[in-house]
Amino acid sequence: MMTIIFGLFLLSLLVIVAVAIVKTKNLFIAAMLLSIFSLLMASNFFILDAADVALTEAAVGAGVTTVIFLSALRLTSQYERGTLASTRWLAILVVVVTTIILMLGTFDSQRLGDPDAPVHVHVAPYYIENTQELMGFPNVVTAVLSSFRGYDTLGEVFVVFVAAIGVMFILDARKGTGPEYALPEEKGLKHHLIPRAVGGLLIPFIILFGFYVQFHGEYGPGGGFQAGAIVATAFILYALLEGERTALRAFPRSAQTALIVGGASLYGAVGVVCILKGGTFLDYSVLLEDPVTARQVGIITIELGVGMAVCGALLSIFHSFAARQPTGRIE
Amino acid sequence: MIETVTQLLGNALLILAAASVLIGGVGVIRMPDLYTRMHASSLTDTVATLALFSGLILHSGLTLASFKLAAIMAFVLLTGPTATYALANAAYSSGIQPPVPHGPEAPEPAGGGDSTAEEQSS
Numbered sequence: 492m493m494t495i496i497f498g499l500f501l502l503s504l505l506v507i508v509a510v511a512i513v514k515t516k517n518l519f520i521a522a523m524l525l526s527i528f529s530l531l532m533a534s535n536f537f538i539l540d541a542a543d544v545a546l547t548e549a550a551v552g553a554g555v556t557t558v559i560f561l562s563a564l565r566l567t568s569q570y571e572r573g574t575l576a577s578t579r580w581l582a583i584l585v586v587v588v589t590t591i592i593l594m595l596g597t598f599d600s601q602r603l604g605d606p607d608a609p610v611h612v613h614v615a616p617y618y619i620e621n622t623q624e625l626m627g628f629p630n631v632v633t634a635v636l637s638s639f640r641g642y643d644t645l646g647e648v649f650v651v652f653v654a655a656i657g658v659m660f661i662l663d664a665r666k667g668t669g670p671e672y673a674l675p676e677e678k679g680l681k682h683h684l685i686p687r688a689v690g691g692l693l694i695p696f697i698i699l700f701g702f703y704v705q706f707h708g709e710y711g712p713g714g715g716f717q718a719g720a721i722v723a724t725a726f727i728l729y730a731l732l733e734g735e736r737t738a739l740r741a742f743p744r745s746a747q748t749a750l751i752v753g754g755a756s757l758y759g760a761v762g763v764v765c766i767l768k769g770g771t772f773l774d775y776s777v778l779l780e781d782p783v784t785a786r787q788v789g790i791i792t793i794e795l796g797v798g799m800a801v802c803g804a805l806l807s808i809f810h811s812f813a814a815r816q817p818t819g820r821i822e
Numbered sequence: 823m824i825e826t827v828t829q830l831l832g833n834a835l836l837i838l839a840a841a842s843v844l845i846g847g848v849g850v851i852r853m854p855d856l857y858t859r860m861h862a863s864s865l866t867d868t869v870a871t872l873a874l875f876s877g878l879i880l881h882s883g884l885t886l887a888s889f890k891l892a893a894i895m896a897f898v899l900l901t902g903p904t905a906t907y908a909l910a911n912a913a914y915s916s917g918i919q920p921p922v923p924h925g926p927e928a929p930e931p932a933g934g935g936d937s938t939a940e941e942q943s944s
Binding site for chain 1: 897900901904907908911
């Protein structure tokens with residue numbers, strides 16, 4: 492009962508925030524509202540018992556993307572440009588048609604928590620019953636993500652990889668600069684004592700929590716995606732406090748690229764080692780004598796790869812935006 | 823006996839937390855300008871956080887959950903006022919002046935002018 496009340500409350504807030512995002516012309520306000528939207532979404536996931544997704548949404552949606560939006564807005568204009576009347580009608584038409592299709596679709600979907608829903612009778616019972624026996628740890632989400640559905644996760648890691656490369660191709664392309672840009676010495680928040688002191692105090696704990704989430708992912712909510720995002724927020728906080736240049740001196744672009752490539756390669760390499768050991772691609776049970784321990788070793792290794800790739804990708808995307816100087820206001 | 827006392831004390835603290843959140847919310851709507859509004863909303867950052875987490879710790883007793891709650895309380899107590907400071911500082915340096923009568927000690931804001939337009943948009 493309480494869950495339903497909380498759910499209704501959060502969903503109504505989501506609708507209000509969504510309308511506010513559409514209505515506002517100021518893009519800074521829209522970016523902050525999107526952050527609130529992600530936080531509400533994370534709470535929503537949490538009351539639906541999807542703690543792993545909630546953690547990702549809070550770290551990436553409310554944390555990193557807000558900073559990336561703000562860095563992007565620094566390069567463009569603060570205000571939305573007016574739209575043409577013809578495109579507006581087209582947009583309204585698309586929205587109305589999509590809404591009608593989605594509403595028709597909900598009539599056919601099962602009620603939330605219906606035990607006879609296809610998702611609950613297909614492969615899910617097998618995963619739930621066999622995770623403890625095959626993997627030796629309780630978090631079914633981690634087992635599904637990294638072992639039962641290991642190919643899908645490999646694909647996701649490469650999506651992150653390609654996204655980072657795409658952003659770097661678009662934003663880092665310029666004439667006459669080497670890999671280390673001649674950045675002007677930025678101040679960051681150097682003259683602000685309080686944020687620097689508090690931030691400096693928090694950064695080690697944020698990184699520690701990131702590692703906890705990384706290596707505790709088999710027993711609690713968490714794993715590579717969440718940990719990578721949390722560690723990335725710590726470095727982004729450092730860059731915001733101490734300035735772009737100091738942050739890049741501490742963690743250079745080459746190291747970030749190495750992290751992306753290394754993480755994705757580590758994941759693939761585990762699969763190749765499995766083949767060389769006589770199994771199929773990403774079948775961890777052949778890695779060691781005992782199949783359960785072997786699966787755990789394989790899962791921890793690929794989760795590490797995922798964490799490295801996500802952390803490196805988010806940091807390079809952030810630095811790609813932050814390193815670019817505004818060339819002129821687009822009005 | 824002790825259990826009942828801690829439960830009652832916890833309930834009282836939770837009610838205090840809810841009341842200060844409510845007062846903070848009313849203050850944000852009722853106060854005339856940015857700085858006084860932030861003053862009202864900082865009540866939620868400090869008093870409400872302290873009361874809410876102390877109440878929850880009293881409810882959960884000496885468990886791992888209490889320790890986690892204490893850690894979250896420390897985190898929120900550190901970051902909330904810092905965010906308030908950063909917001910006030912950003913507002914001041916972008917030229918939003920507090921509506922005080924122009925006395926001799928009134929400091930000059932770092933930015934300049936256009937304070938009414940900024941207030942409208944924020």
